[in-house]
Every structure is written in structure tokens, then in C-alpha cells.
Amino acid sequence: MAKRILVFTNHYYPEQFKVNDVVNWLKNEMYDIRVVTGLPNYPSGKIFKGYGIFKNNTSKVGKNLIINRLPLIPRGSGSKLNLIFNYLSYFFSTIFFTIYLILFKKKYDIVLVHHTSPFLIAIAPIIYKIFKSSKNILWDLDIWPQTLVGMKIISNKLLIKIIESFVKRIYKFYDQVLVSSQSLKNILKNRIYSQKLIFFPNWADEEIESKKIIEKIDISFDSKYLNIMYMGNIGEAQDFYSVVKAIEIIKHLKVRLYVIGDGRYKSKLKKLISDYGLNLNIILIDYQDISNMYSYACNCDFLFMSLKRDEIFSNTLPAKIQTYMCIGKPILAMISGEANSLINNSKIGVAVDSGDYSKLAEEIINIYYEKYDTNKMSLNCKKIYQSEFSSIIRKNQIINLIKSI
Numbered sequence: 001m002a003k004r005i006l007v008f009t010n011h012y013y014p015e016q017f018k019v020n021d022v023v024n025w026l027k028n029e030m031y032d033i034r035v036v037t038g039l040p041n042y043p044s045g046k047i048f049k050g051y052g053i054f055k056n057n058t059s060k061v062g063k064n065l066i067i068n069r070l071p072l073i074p075r076g077s078g079s080k081l082n083l084i085f086n087y088l089s090y091f092f093s094t095i096f097f098t099i100y101l102i103l104f105k106k107k108y109d110i111v112l113v114h115h116t117s118p119f120l121i122a123i124a125p126i127i128y129k130i131f132k133s134s135k136n137i138l139w140d141l142d143i144w145p146q147t148l149v150g151m152k153i154i155s156n157k158l159l160i161k162i163i164e165s166f167v168k169r170i171y172k173f174y175d176q177v178l179v180s181s182q183s184l185k186n187i188l189k190n191r192i193y194s195q196k197l198i199f200f201p202n203w204a205d206e207e208i209e210s211k212k213i214i215e216k217i218d219i220s221f222d223s224k225y226l227n228i229m230y231m232g233n234i235g236e237a238q239d240f241y242s243v244v245k246a247i248e249i250i251k252h253l254k255v256r257l258y259v260i261g262d263g264r265y266k267s268k269l270k271k272l273i274s275d276y277g278l279n280l281n282i283i284l285i286d287y288q289d290i291s292n293m294y295s296y297a298c299n300c301d302f303l304f305m306s307l308k309r310d311e312i313f314s315n316t317l318p319a320k321i322q323t324y325m326c327i328g329k330p331i332l333a334m335i336s337g338e339a340n341s342l343i344n345n346s347k348i349g350v351a352v353d354s355g356d357y358s359k360l361a362e363e364i365i366n367i368y369y370e371k372y373d374t375n376k377m378s379l380n381c382k383k384i385y386q387s388e389f390s391s392i393i394r395k396n397q398i399i400n401l402i403k404s405i
Contacts, residue, residue, distance in 0.1 A: 002064075003402065004032040006101070006108035006134070008125055010090065010116050012037040012067065014048055016290050018202060018319060019114040019139075025395045026402065027065050034066045034108065036097060038090045041074035043233055043262050043287070045082070070097055078235075078264035080153065091120040098124040102131045110402060111136045113174075119144040119167060126173040135405045138174040139200065143184055143312060150237075150312040167191070175405060183315035183338045198401070202319035203391040204326035207291040214295045219285060221299040225254045226368050228332060229300035231293055232320055234263035239308040242334065242357040244272045244282070249361035251281050253368055257304065260296060262287040297327045301374070302349070302367065306334040309354035317342065324349075325385040330377035332367070334360045348381045 005026055011017045012035055026033055039057070040048040050056055057069040070093035076082035101108075111125045111134045122138060129136050145163040148154045154163070171177065171192040178200035179185050185197050203209075221227050234240065240259075247257055259269070259282060266284070273282050288296065297303060303324040307313040314337025321339055324331050331349030333339065334356065343351040350372065352359040366372065 002029075002031050003110055004106070004108040005034075005402070006111045006125075006128065007033060007035045007114065008094065008111065008121055009035065009037050009114035010121055011042055011114075012040070012069075015040045015042045016205070017114070017116070018205075021203075021206065021391065021395075022112075022114075022139075022398055023065070025399065027062065029399055029402075030064060031402070032064050034068065034101075036068050036070065036094060038072040038093070039069050039074070041072075041086075045075040045078055045264070047074050068097065070094060087118045087120060091118075091123070094121065094124040095127070098128050102128060107132050108134060110134060110405060113138050115140050115142055117142040117144075117147065119170065122170050122174075126170065129173055136174045137176045137178065137401070137405070138171070139178040140184070140188070141180060143187060143315075146187070146312040146315075150308075150310040171196075176401065180319075181315060181317035181338050183317075187315060198397075200394065200397065201317055201389055202322045203389050203394045204323045204385070205290050206391065208294055208323055208326050209391060211294055212291065213298065214292060217292070217295050217299070219258070219283070221258075222254075222256070225256045226302075226364070227256055227258065227300040228302045228304050228364070229258045229260065229297060230304045230306075231260045231288075231297065231323075232305075234259065234261050234266045234269060236265055237308055237313065238263075238265070239306050239334070239355060240265060240269045241272065242355050242360070243304075243306055244269070244276055244278065246334070246357035246360040246364065247278055247281050248276050249358065250364050250368075251278060253365070255364060255368060256281060256283060258283045258285060258296075258300065260285040260288055260293075293323075294327060297324075297329060300329060302332040303327065303329045304332045307336075307339075307354055309336060313354065314338070314340075322385065322389045325381040325389065328378050328382045330372075330374045330381070332360075332363070346380060346384055347377060348384060349377055 009019045013020045039051050053071045059067045072090040073085040075086045111128055113122055113125050115121055125136055144167050145160050168191045177196050178198050180201050185199055188197055305320045317338050331343050333343055333351040336354040340351040343349045350363045352363055
């Protein structure tokens with residue numbers, strides 16, 4: 001009899017997260033799956049059209065997938081107060097729904113928890129494990145309390161210690177913990193047995209791997225310019241203030257940065273662009289469906305990413321790197337730590353340390369005057385992606401884990 005799998009995740013389709021792929025892989029293996037998630041509201045902060053507390057909150061996909069969308073207070077503007085309400089509302093919804101599953105539904109053999117933020121999502125599955133003796137897997141993408149400190153949400157040392165102690169206790173209830181970088185694996189060795197830790201890096205979405213091109217996109221690119229493109233969330237963590245400072249230094253050159261996406265920092269970014277007189281140098285493009293991204297990226301020379309200078313960010317290997325590698329364009333990055341090392345050591349692009357906008361400007365000038373072999377960088381991106389990060393590798397890894405646990 002096929003194993004039954006219960007998936008807890010803060011985000012699920014139509015929100016764009018890697019858990020969508022994992023659920024599809026397991027569904028195609030004919031496991032019986034139930035996804036417990038919230039009403040989609042990321043990144044806009046508003047509940048997506050067509051969804052609501054009494055609308056489209058339970059659905060069945062095929063013979064073996066049930067999706068339960070629990071009520072929550074949407075993220076709104078992303079302020080601290082909004083996020084607290086969002087986190088707590090979903091937390092209580094999952095607790096009550098887990099009790100319902102325990103009392104009235106057939107046992108699920110495996111519980112997979114997709115943890116982005118907050119860590120509260122890991123609690124309800126523990127309750128399920130206690131009553132149903134399930135095997136629990138934590139896919140840990142957001143390490144607490146380090147993330148809270150990095151985002152300057154907390155700074156009190158006593159509170160940090162309390163949260164860390166709480167998190168350590170949570171880990172004890174999980175049979176396996178998946179992490180997306182070797183650096184995070186090293187951090188967690190101080191909290192759980194190393195035998196429980198599995199390196200499970202990110203991969204590019206199917207729409208990117210398929211390399212489908214749409215004929216018409218909303219903008220035209222001037223080939224006389226060095227065209228650099230950022231795709232993704234526009235938030236505090238991406239440090240767009242330093243990005244603007246770098247572009248200001250080289251604004252006399254024919255260089256354009258296209259920023260595709262949405263997020264709570266976008267309005268501030270618009271003001272910065274205006275204040276620094278960079279309207280011709282930094283072009284903002286509305287959020288695009290992932291299926292359009294490859295078509296936009298094909299028109300640029302470099303793909304860009306950045307993260308603020310902080311220990312937790314230095315220890316991550318963002319999914320954006322694998323996406324960019326799969327596209328096959330050289331990567332320009334302002335990021336420290338493991339991601340920086342991967343980009344520079346593997347010769348898939350050029351990376352400077354987080355916050356070092358003057359060095360970023362210097363490297364853009366080097367690129368502009370063709371001081372790097374960008375064709376070789378592109379080839380390296382494709383080669384390393386296929387050998388280390390492709391979705392086929394991750395698919396086989398998660399399926400083998402489910403079979404063995």
C-alpha cells in the first residue's frame with residue numbers, strides 16, 4: 001500500500017515556492033497526499049482573487065491530492081504587526097485543523113514540513129506525530145532565531161536564547177532535516193544529530209528548465225547597453241539602497257538594471273530611483289509569472305542578485321542562484337558567504353561582498369569593458385547546474401528518502 005503523506009506549508013500554488021514541485025513529484029509517484037496550507041497572499045499581501053475563507057478552501061486534484069487552505073490574516077503591507085497577525089492566525093488554524101485530522105482522518109505515515117517562516121509551522125506536526133507516530137521530515141529553509149536577528153526583528157539576548165532553546169526542542173521531534181546549504185548544515189550540527197541532516201539544495205522551476213520562450217514581452221532591450229536583470233522579491237533583505245548607490249557611480253555608462261518583481265520595499269526603491277535621478281538606468285517591471293521569466297532573461301547580459309550583510313544570509317544558498325544557472329546567463333552578485341564562494345570559485349559570474357557598492361560598481365565597469373569571458377561563465381552555469389542542482393537530482397533524492405524512512 002502506498003504511503004500517505006501530510007504536507008504542512010505556509011505557501012502553496014498559486015504562490016511560487018519549491019514545495020509545489022515536490023508535491024507534484026510525490027503525486028506522480030501515486031502517494032496519497034494532503035497539503036495543509038493558508039490562503040495565498042504572497043508576495044502582494046492580499047488574498048489572491050478566487051480564494052477566501054468560504055471560497056476555494058478545499059480542493060481535490062486527481063485521485064491522490066487534497067489541498068486544504070486554512071483561514072489566516074493576510075500579510076498586508078508586510079509591517080511587523082501585520083506579519084505577527086499573519087503568523088499567529090495561521091498557527092492557530094493549523095493547530096485546530098491538525099486536531100481534526102487526528103480525530104477524524106485516516107493516519108498519514110509521513111509528515112513533510114516546508115518551513116519558510118515562521119518556525120511556528122513546525123509545532124502542529126509534532127502534535128500529529130505524538131498521537132499518530134508518524135515519521136516527520138523538516139525542510140528547513142529559514143533558521144530561527146538567526147533570521148529574526150538578521151532582519152532586526154529581535155535583538156534582546158535573553159529572548160534570542162529562549163527562542164534558540166525552544167527551536168532545539170522542536171528539532172528533536174523530527175526524523176530528518178533537509179537544509180539548502182552546507183553552511184546551514186554546519187550551524188544545525190550544534191542542535192541535532194548530524195545523521196539527521198541532509199543537504200537538499202534548491203533547483204530551478206520547471207518553467208525555467210523547459211526554456212520556453214514567449215514571443216512578446218512588455219519591454220524592448222537596447223543592445224547598445226549592458227543589460228543587467230534582477231528577478232524576484234523586492235524587500236529589505238535585498239539591500240537595494242546599496243544597489244542604487246552602485247548604479248549612481250556608473251550612471252554615465254550605457255548600463256541598465258531591470259528589476260522585475262514586487263515586494264514591500266518597491267515603493268522605497270521607486271523613490272530612491274527618482275531621488276538619485278536614475279530613471280533611465282534602473283527600470284522597474286511589474287511582477288511576472290514564472291513562465292515568462294526565461295523570455296525576459298534571454299534578453300539580458302547578466303543576471304543580478306544581492307542580499308544584505310548578515311551572518312544568516314551569508315550561510316544561505318538562495319534558490320535564485322540555481323534559477324540563474326539554469327537560464328545560462330552569467331551572474332553578477334553583491335552577496336557574501338557560501339553563495340559568493342560558489343559564484344567566484346565556479347567561475348559562473350562575478351560576486352562582491354554584501355553592501356560593497358563601490359566594488360560592485362567597479363565590477364560592472366570591468367564587465368562593461370569586456371574584461372571577463374562571459375561565454376565561458378555561461379557554459380559553466382549550464383554545466384554545473386546539470387551536474388549538481390537539476391530538478392531530476394532533487395526529485396530522485398526526495399523520493400528515495402520517502403521510500404527509506
